[in-house]
Amino acid sequence: MTTYIQTKCHCGLNSFKVAFKTSELPLSTAACHCNSCRHTTGQMLVIDVPIQGVPLSSTAEGDVAASLEGLTAYKSSKDMTRYFCTKCSAYFFFHNGVHDVWAVFSGVLEKVDEVLSVSHHIWVEDTLDGGIADHYRTVNDVVLPRYAQRATSGTLPLGWKAKEFANAETHPLHCHCKAISLALTRATEIKDPKSEYWLVPGKEGAPMRFMAAHCFCSDCRLSSGSQIQSWVIVPRVNVTDASTSASVDPENAAARPKGLKQYESSPGKRREFCGTCGATVFWWREGVSHLDLSAGLFDQEAGGARAEKWLVWYDRIIHPKDAISPATLAALTEGVKAEKAEEV
Ligand SMILES: [Zn+2]
Ligand SMILES: [Zn+2]
Ligand SMILES: [Zn+2]
Ligand SMILES: [Zn+2]
Known part of the structure; x- marks a missing residue:
């Protein structure tokens, strides 16, 4: 079975339907602290989740691939393209070109906890001070692992810092x-x-x-x-x-x-x-x-x-x-x- 979830941005220029395998919900996902995620969004972390297939038209019956013309594409690395609303800047999607997988940003979903559950932090090492992994410690009493890089890497303890920073002008x-x-x-x-x-x-x-x-x-x-x-x-x-x-x-x-x-x-x-x-x-x-x-x-x-x-x-x-x-x-x-x- 497939569960369809609607997404929209603030200005209303963009709305999409995204599909998930019902049996897999909520999907366990990561909060990413990498430099690309923080600096492409201006946010302290990014929470996203892979979808089935491509972004779908929010109004058409069935699975009709959506037009992405209201989105601006930004290639943050060779294989990663990110898409945000051209008018209000809401981030909607990532596309990973290696695996041809689309992922949706959690902030545009009409519901979140039914769709995903943040279970770990990744790329904490990029922050040099833990970033806001230090503000996002446990979910339902489970302490979230803080991976230095991908979820296969070693972990960094709460309070970790790569170095001491000086007071600058x-x-x-x-x-x-x-x-x-x-x-x-x-x-x-x-x-x-x-x-x-x-x-x-x-x-x-x-x-x-x-x-x-x-x-x-x-x-x-x-x-x-x-x-x-x-x-x-x-x-x-x-x-x-x-x-x-x-x-x-x-x-x-x-x-x-x-x-x-x-x-x-x-x-x-x-x-x-x-x-x-x-x-x-x-x-x-x-x-x-x-x-x-x-x-x-x-x-x-x-x-x-x-x-x-x-x-x-x-x-x-x-x-x-x-x-x-x-x-x-x-x-x-x-x-x-x-x-x-x-x-x-
Ligand atoms: Zn606000
Ligand atoms: Zn918008
Ligand atoms: Zn990232
Ligand atoms: Zn820029």
Whole structure:
């Protein structure tokens, strides 16, 4: 028997039907932390699952191959092509050319826990600090193995770090194709502690850090294809274009990084993504002096994927009521709390 699941993105330009063998559901799958997954999406990890055959038309009767004309293809390696919505940037599919297998991103599925169950982490080694495998520890009381590379490789313990990172003056961020390359600078002053609660003073002379949090809202999910959208709130003046060193101003065409594409997900809420590789870059509102950067863009070489010399991870989940997968929500809720409790 075949189970059909509908998928859609935020803007509605794309919708597909995908097929699974009913007897295999829910499929056990991995959360991937590899550099390609993080930097093509702007997310901290990618959860996807293989489908039967090809993406199908969401409206036609039976199995009719869908047109993919509303998607942008991005070849992240010789054999791997990734597809995202050309209008809102939601990631839908991977195609593995070696095995001719299609996989669907979990954030566009109409239901998740019936379809897949995250059972392990892969490519944790790429993060250099464990990434948010440290925030995603157990599912239904089972501790998820953290594989360094593929699921056949060795594992890395919770709290693992490849090296110690230094406090630097700037921190690089980039999407996979590097059309978007930014540098974050340090904030040095809190003008209004109430409204700038997301600026976290350093202890004992350490630099100020920015607050980062995982958002589970439907708008973030459906415009990214990711169940977990991780944001970092930063003053606009601290975000510079790496090629010009000038501050990014999304309202001024001359000060917008070339290659950014905009999608207005609700009135006044503008999301920006890389038009080439599809990575979510940031969102902003007119006249507001800060913006939210997508945390998966942080260059792991400079400070680990979790970038803890720059970021303080909030110990709660944003918009938990919108979560499409109670299993993912429960895991992250527990994980960020545990991580905070262990912080020194
Ligand atoms: Zn879309
Ligand atoms: Zn990956
Ligand atoms: Zn890009
Ligand atoms: Zn959100």
